[in-house]
Amino acid sequence: MMMLKELLTTDVGLLSLASILFMIVMSIYLWFWMEKKMKEDARKSEKEQRAAVKAK
Numbered sequence: 001m002m003m004l005k006e007l008l009t010t011d012v013g014l015l016s017l018a019s020i021l022f023m024i025v026m027s028i029y030l031w032f033w034m035e036k037k038m039k040e041d042a043r044k045s046e047k048e049q050r051a052a053v054k055a056k
Contacts, residue, residue, distance in 0.1 A: 007013040 007017055
């Protein structure tokens with residue numbers, strides 16, 4: 001309980017909490033961004049493969 005009090009009341013604790021929350025939010029953002037890029041790349045690759053098959 002004392003650690004939680006220090007985390008929420010002291011300057012160092014609040015900065016630590018802000019850093020932890022920032023890292024969590026940033027990792028979630030990067031996860032969704034990478035998912036989006038991977039899906040775009042997969043669609044692009046599939047489209048190129050279809051074009052190559054039609055060209056033969």
